[in-house]
Amino acid sequence: MTAATIADVPALVPAKRFNPRHVLVLARRNIVKSMRTPEQFMDVTLQPVIFLTVFTYIFGGALAGGSQHAYLEFLLPGMLGQTIVMTSVAIGQNLHADIDKGIFDRFRALPIGRAAPLIGAVLAEFIRYVIVCGVSVGYGYAIGFRIHTDPLKLLGALALAVCFAACFAWVSVFVGMTVRTAGAVQGVMMLLIMPLTFGSNTFVKTTTMPGWLQAFVKVNPLSHLVSAVRALMLGGPAGADIGWTLAWCAGMLAVFFPMALRAYIRRA
Amino acid sequence: MKSFGRTKALNGVNLSAKPGAVLGVLGPNGAGKTTAVRILATLLRADEGTARVNGFDVRTQADKVRRSIGLTGQFASVDEDLTGTENLVMIGQLLDLPARAARQRAAELLEWFDLADAAKKKAKNYSGGMRRRLDLAASLVGRPPVIFLDEPTTGLDPAKREDMWDVVRSLVSDGSTVLLTTQYLEEADALADEITVIDHGQVIAHDTPNGLKRVIGGQRLTVHPAEPAAYDNLVTLLSGIADGGHAPEADGRGAVTVRVDSDEVLPDVVARLRAGGIAVDEFSLHLPSLDEVFFTLTGTRSHDARESDSDSEEVPA
Numbered sequence: 182m183t184a185a186t187i188a189d190v191p192a193l194v195p196a197k198r199f200n201p202r203h204v205l206v207l208a209r210r211n212i213v214k215s216m217r218t219p220e221q222f223m224d225v226t227l228q229p230v231i232f233l234t235v236f237t238y239i240f241g242g243a244l245a246g247g248s249q250h251a252y253l254e255f256l257l258p259g260m261l262g263q264t265i266v267m268t269s270v271a272i273g274q275n276l277h278a279d280i281d282k283g284i285f286d287r288f289r290a291l292p293i294g295r296a297a298p299l300i301g302a303v304l305a306e307f308i309r310y311v312i313v314c315g316v317s318v319g320y321g322y323a324i325g326f327r328i329h330t331d332p333l334k335l336l337g338a339l340a341l342a343v344c345f346a347a348c349f350a351w352v353s354v355f356v357g358m359t360v361r362t363a364g365a366v367q368g369v370m371m372l373l374i375m376p377l378t379f380g381s382n383t384f385v386k387t388t389t390m391p392g393w394l395q396a397f398v399k400v401n402p403l404s405h406l407v408s409a410v411r412a413l414m415l416g417g418p419a420g421a422d423i424g425w426t427l428a429w430c431a432g433m434l435a436v437f438f439p440m441a442l443r444a445y446i447r448r449a
Numbered sequence: 450m451k452s453f454g455r456t457k458a459l460n461g462v463n464l465s466a467k468p469g470a471v472l473g474v475l476g477p478n479g480a481g482k483t484t485a486v487r488i489l490a491t492l493l494r495a496d497e498g499t500a501r502v503n504g505f506d507v508r509t510q511a512d513k514v515r516r517s518i519g520l521t522g523q524f525a526s527v528d529e530d531l532t533g534t535e536n537l538v539m540i541g542q543l544l545d546l547p548a549r550a551a552r553q554r555a556a557e558l559l560e561w562f563d564l565a566d567a568a569k570k571k572a573k574n575y576s577g578g579m580r581r582r583l584d585l586a587a588s589l590v591g592r593p594p595v596i597f598l599d600e601p602t603t604g605l606d607p608a609k610r611e612d613m614w615d616v617v618r619s620l621v622s623d624g625s626t627v628l629l630t631t632q633y634l635e636e637a638d639a640l641a642d643e644i645t646v647i648d649h650g651q652v653i654a655h656d657t658p659n660g661l662k663r664v665i666g667g668q669r670l671t672v673h674p675a676e677p678a679a680y681d682n683l684v685t686l687l688s689g690i691a692d693g694g695h696a697p698e699a700d701g702r703g704a705v706t707v708r709v710d711s712d713e714v715l716p717d718v719v720a721r722l723r724a725g726g727i728a729v730d731e732f733s734l735h736l737p738s739l740d741e742v743f744f745t746l747t748g749t750r751s752h753d754a755r756e757s758d759s760d761s762e763e764v765p766a
Contacts, residue, residue, distance in 0.1 A: 206542040214530040217571075285528035287587060290490045291543050335689040 199294035203387045207288075207301025211275075212308055218366035220300030225312040230263045230320050231312070234258065236384070244385060246261070250325050256337070258410040262403055265313050267348040272306055272350050273366040280448060295352055296442050303350050310343040313357060322427025329416045338413035341426055345406050348430040351437035377403045400427035462652055464489075464645055466626050471617065473641025473658075474630040477739055481650040482630040483523065486599045489628065490520045503595050503626075519588030527583050528549050533564050536572060536583060537590055542590040551590075553765035558586040562616070578609040584614065596620060598629045602636060614639055618633040633735045636661070646746065663735055665745040666695065666708040670718065673704035680705070684762035686721050690714050704731060 215221045235254055241249035276299070277287050288298045318326075318335070328335050356369045380397055381404040387395050398404050405425040412419035463486060466472035489500055499506045500568050503517035527536050534555050541551025559568045562582040563622040567575060572583060582712060599618065602610040612757040617640050621627055631637050637644045638658045646654040646661070654661060674683050683705055687697045698706050712734055722729060737745070750766065764766040 200545070202545075203543055206539060210528065210531065210535075210539055213535065216529070217530050249697060282529070283524045284528050285526075286492060286522060287520070287526045287540070288543070289492050290515055290518060290520045291540070292512050293543050 189411075199297070201425070203293045203297040203428050204286055204301045204304060207298050208304035211302050211305030215305070215308075221271065222309070222312065225264070225268055225309045225317055227315045228267070228275055229260065232264060233260050233317065233320060233324070235446040236260065240384065253324065253326050254415060255411075257317065257326050258414050259381065259407040261314070261317045261342055261410060262345070262381075262407045263378040263383055264317065265342050266378060266403065268306065268346060269350045269353040270367050270374070271353075272311075272372045273353035273355075273362045273370060275357075276302055276354060277357040277363040277366055278352060280358075295446055299354055299441060301447060303347060303354065306347065307343065307419065310346050313346075314339040314342065320373060330412045330414060333405055334413045338410040341409055341413070341423060344404065344430055345402075345426060348433040348437075351434060351441050355437050355444055358448055360440055375400060378412070380409055383407050388423060402426065402433075405429065462647060462650065463655075464628070464652075466628055467642065468626050469621065469624050470642050471621055471627040472636035474647060475613055475629065475632070475637045475739070475742070476630070476647040477632060477633060477743070480648045482647065483599055483649075485647075486520070486522075486597050486628065486630060487568075490518055490597055492520075492665050516591070517593055517595050519591070519596045521581075521585045521588045521596070523603055527572045527587060528582060529569060532569050533575075533583050533586075534568045536587055538585050539627055540590045545644055546590075554590055554635040558589060562586045563663040575580055576611070578605055581605065581609075581613065582616075585613075589620075594623050594625060594628045598615050598627060600632065602639055603632065610636070632739055634739060634742055638736060646742065648743065648747070652671055653743075658703040662736075665742050667736075668709050668712065668734050669706050669737055669741070670709045670714075671700070671704050671706045671731065671733050671735065672718075672722075672729050673702075675728040675730045677703055680725045682725055683727055686725055686727070687718070689721070690718055709734070 189245045231279070233253075234354035241256075245252035245255060279298075285298060289295075318339070324345070338422055352373065353370055355368070357363075359367050362371060376397075380394065381401050382398055383403070385410055387398050390398065402425075405422045406429075409419050409422035409426050411417070412422065463586055464472065464474065465613065474482050474485065482492065488495045489502055489507060491507050493513050494508065502514045505513040505517065507514050510556045514709065528539075531539065534552075537558055538548075538556035541554050542548065542566075544551075546554060556565075556568070559565050562585065564579060564586070565580060567579060572580060575583060598745060601617070602613050605613065614636070617627060617629065627640075629637070629640060641658060643655065643657055644661050646650055654664070656664070670687070672687065673685060680703065684697050684699075687705055687707045690709065691697060695708045700706055715734065720733075
């Protein structure tokens with residue numbers, strides 16, 4: 182082949198600065214990459230199964246008046262919230278690794294929107310969120326969980342959890358852009374996730390806790406998500422908790438999206 | 450100017466490349482070469498000063514600059530989990546080529562860079578040379594008029610290095626303007642129309658390869674005597690043929706190096722060695738090393754100066 186072919190390509194069409202197509206192209210890259218390393222899906226497949234099994238059968242007998250079935254129904258909505266929030270650790274680690282390897286230098290030297298590689302990465306996470314929802318509810322059904330409402334409300338509950346996770350992912354993106362090593366992303370994220378997930382109404386009723394802890398649990402965004410999901414799956418008033426959850430989502434996005442983008446642009 | 454913390458990585462560096470020509474930027478590790486390229490490629494912002502690429506200001510018209518450039522770094526920035534084709538198609542799509550055109554362009558480039566057989570293999574299974582070629586192909590997807598090659602042959606074996614040189618030459622014959630950084634005078638000499646020598650973030654020389662060689666002397670002849678006892682005789686003998694009255698230099702391992710006008714002196718040297726009965730186990734003609742270039746231009750060995758402030762190493766990635 183001769184050098185002439187280099188000149189044979191039609192001139193490029195000038196593009197707008199931000200183009201949703203770029204985001205899709207970059208999301209597709211992330212999806213293809215994770216499909217090729219299936220062990221990356223462990224936290225969305227095995228983890229919900231193991232957590233649900235362990236907590237239902239270890240604590241169930243002691244906590245819900247001896248009824249493991251009653252505890253499973255109480256626990257599953259909270260477990261869904263916990264596992265879907267934990268999936269966010271991976272995105273920060275992966276983005277950190279991408280930057281270390283230099284591929285992001287190429288993206289940065291291309292005429293695409295600054296945020297496109299980050300938004301693409303978060304978009305690709307939706308596959309993992311859908312898997313978490315499918316595995317949690319599917320496995321829950323296999324060991325006896327049943328919704329008390331209707332499928333539409335179940336879908337609403339799952340959509341709320343996915344929305345929460347997608348907004349929380351920006352915290353992880355920010356951490357990934359800020360810390361020095363990929364390993365540190367996990368450390369920092371777990372430090373955040375542990376109090377949020379365990380300091381919530383996931384495992385026991387808030388009324389059994391001391392007052393100072395109740396105060397934290399009541400403002401904890403994850404408690405609102407869990408209450409909303411619980412109500413949508415098992416019945417009861419969900420409106421206020423849905424509102425609080427969405428407000429937290431908007432807040433996290435408004436704070437951490439600009440911070441993550443700024444950290445990414447500065448990380449030269 | 451560009452500073453990292455208290456270290457000035459670049460200080461008053463002027464670089465300019467003529468359209469359609471190759472500008473070679475020659476300097477040791479930590480000289481500021483990568484910093485300069487990253488500023489020109491809009492990856493870093495200079496603290497002071499201006500730069501224009503293809504007529505566009507890197508600060509205020511970054512998007513137009515990005516549309517004009519291809520960047521191939523010292524560390525191949527391809528996605529290891531994607532195949533050769535997938536890497537190039539992705540870049541094409543990000544440059545807004547329609548899907549079919551992106552695939553076609555990817556196939557052309559893979560063919561051109563001898564990667565067609567590896568098109569469906571993941572880049573992590575490529576050899577170092579293949580990865581570099583894929584990286585360069587990725588910078589050429591959009592047919593950029595300006596190409597930055599940051600040490601494109603560092604770490605490649607000599608045969609692969611010459612392949613890369615052929616690629617650079619054909620890019621230039623296509624009308625591209627190339628900025629090439631290198632640690633090898635030989636490489637700058639082989640490819641560049643003009644050479645800027647930088648060290649410690651400052652320009653210490655700018656000239657054509659021939660002009661530069663006039664200053665630093667052309668080729669060097671290195672002879673290593675088989676018998677250490679013959680060393681003094683060898684020095685005397687080589688003094689007779691040295692260019693421009695420069696004394697032969699010892700290199701510390703028993704060999705002697707002299708500047709020579711041209712390779713025409715070689716038969717003469719061989720004849721004198723035979724007449725003097727001096728057996729040799731090394732006899733080589735080469736361009737001055739970077740170290741010798743720096744010694745001639747600045748009077749100091751670049752290594753000595755570098756060790757004292759290794760903080761000024763270029764920032765990777």
